[in-house]
Amino acid sequence: MQGLHLTADLYGCGCDTSLLIDADKLADLCRRAVEDAALTIVDEKFFTFPDYQGEPGGVTGAVLLAESHLALHTWPERGGVTLDVYVCNFSTDNSAKAEGLLDALIVAFAPRDQQTNRILRGGNDPQSDIRDGELLLESLGPHAAYGLRVNRRLETIRSPYQLVEVFETPQFGRLFRLDGCYMTSEGDEFFYHEPMVHPAAITHGAPASALVIGGGDGGSSEELLKYPSMRRVVMAELDAAVIEVARKHLSGVHGGVFDDPRLDVRIGDAWDLVAKLDEKFDIIVLDLTDPETPAEKLYTGEFFDAIKRVLAPGGAITLHIGSPIFRPETVVRLVGLLRERFRHVRPMGNYVPLYGSYWGFAMASDALDPLALEATEDDSRIEANGLESLSFYNGDTHRALFALPNYFRRLLA
Numbered sequence: 001m002q003g004l005h006l007t008a009d010l011y012g013c014g015c016d017t018s019l020l021i022d023a024d025k026l027a028d029l030c031r032r033a034v035e036d037a038a039l040t041i042v043d044e045k046f047f048t049f050p051d052y053q054g055e056p057g058g059v060t061g062a063v064l065l066a067e068s069h070l071a072l073h074t075w076p077e078r079g080g081v082t083l084d085v086y087v088c089n090f091s092t093d094n095s096a097k098a099e100g101l102l103d104a105l106i107v108a109f110a111p112r113d114q115q116t117n118r119i120l121r122g123g124n125d126p127q128s129d130i131r132d133g134e135l136l137l138e139s140l141g142p143h144a145a146y147g148l149r150v151n152r153r154l155e156t157i158r159s160p161y162q163l164v165e166v167f168e169t170p171q172f173g174r175l176f177r178l179d180g181c182y183m184t185s186e187g188d189e190f191f192y193h194e195p196m197v198h199p200a201a202i203t204h205g206a207p208a209s210a211l212v213i214g215g216g217d218g219g220s221s222e223e224l225l226k227y228p229s230m231r232r233v234v235m236a237e238l239d240a241a242v243i244e245v246a247r248k249h250l251s252g253v254h255g256g257v258f259d260d261p262r263l264d265v266r267i268g269d270a271w272d273l274v275a276k277l278d279e280k281f282d283i284i285v286l287d288l289t290d291p292e293t294p295a296e297k298l299y300t301g302e303f304f305d306a307i308k309r310v311l312a313p314g315g316a317i318t319l320h321i322g323s324p325i326f327r328p329e330t331v332v333r334l335v336g337l338l339r340e341r342f343r344h345v346r347p348m349g350n351y352v353p354l355y356g357s358y359w360g361f362a363m364a365s366d367a368l369d370p371l372a373l374e375a376t377e378d379d380s381r382i383e384a385n386g387l388e389s390l391s392f393y394n395g396d397t398h399r400a401l402f403a404l405p406n407y408f409r410r411l412l413a
Helices: 025-034 095-109 190-202 217-224 240-249 272-276 292-297 301-309 328-339 375-384 395-402 406-412
Strands: 004-010 043-047 058-063 069-074 080-088 115-119 134-141 146-148 152-158 163-169 173-178 180-187 209-214 232-237 265-266 281-287 313-323 344-350 358-367
Touching: 004 095, 025 058, 025 069, 025 095, 025 292, 080 095, 134 313, 146 163, 152 240, 163 240, 173 328, 173 344, 180 375, 190 281, 190 313, 190 344, 190 358, 190 375, 209 217, 209 272, 209 292, 217 232, 217 281, 217 344, 232 240, 232 272, 272 292, 272 301, 301 313, 313 328, 313 395, 328 344, 328 358, 328 406, 344 395, 344 406
Parallel strands: 209 232, 209 281, 232 265, 281 313
Antiparallel strands: 004 080, 004 115, 043 058, 058 069, 069 080, 134 146, 152 163, 163 173, 173 180, 313 358, 344 358
């Protein structure tokens, strides 16, 4: 569906007036302009409106193209014309032809003033061309979006489950996207993965086993396997294509974790995997796509009950819960579900640059309370585990993550 959509509003046209009121003359102009642009006419229809209050009516017309369409409407009483040219670029880039067609028509109508728009359509299509410096946008909510400039596309895979993409960006290096949503990047992944893992793992003290639901980029598993006590991490990833892309392009995110023998990668549905597990884990990380995606079935009370069954005594689960700014209703719902099931539920907040927003996380446990850990003890445990090289997490940021703004507190009250 990718293509180029051009529009133009022309004012005070100085052309022969007959072009604005005679359907046959206008159709002839359009046919010649289309042919000169080397586009292919399939059909056409032009209609002249009747006179109104002594003034001649305008003409509306459309030329159907093999490449898509040309549409226009004239306003003789104002000397105005609106133009609409769209071409599909699926198998061949017809952009130059569309621009040539629009330019030729603008010259023919000789406007005093004009306003033009150029829209690239189908930007999430796996075959769409990403131009150097193009702004790639992601919706934050119904009324806001966030964007990054992209140098080039490195990989696109349309898996049975989703569209998997990797881009090179000037700001964050390699960027990983699923179904048009930013997941992680080389340049800022620690703003997400470290708060996701370390508050729970350090509060535990010596985690020996962990289960990661999702997390196919490998970032959460890498953080867990930094602990000397960690003997085993099971990663339950739905989509093998995510693992493939991560191995190939995202070593800056996972640090080669897929070659660690302590990592057990299992491809398949998380519900099925959890139902069959006969072991328990000290830490369970839900490193999923957003709750408003197909992963929503894993953000339910039923799934929280399922993973609690495989949580070891003295263990904790951790997850991201979305933006309290752009998705407050989701954040409230998820914290409510956790509070119904765990004695200690501690929401966290952190700004994640790639997500363009203050982001919510949560840690839940029947035994562990991360706020019971003093900052000095936190730093001692960080040193004991050889984690001084972390980019985000330390004793101070541990407590800062749980220091919620009043807005967030009131939201969850």
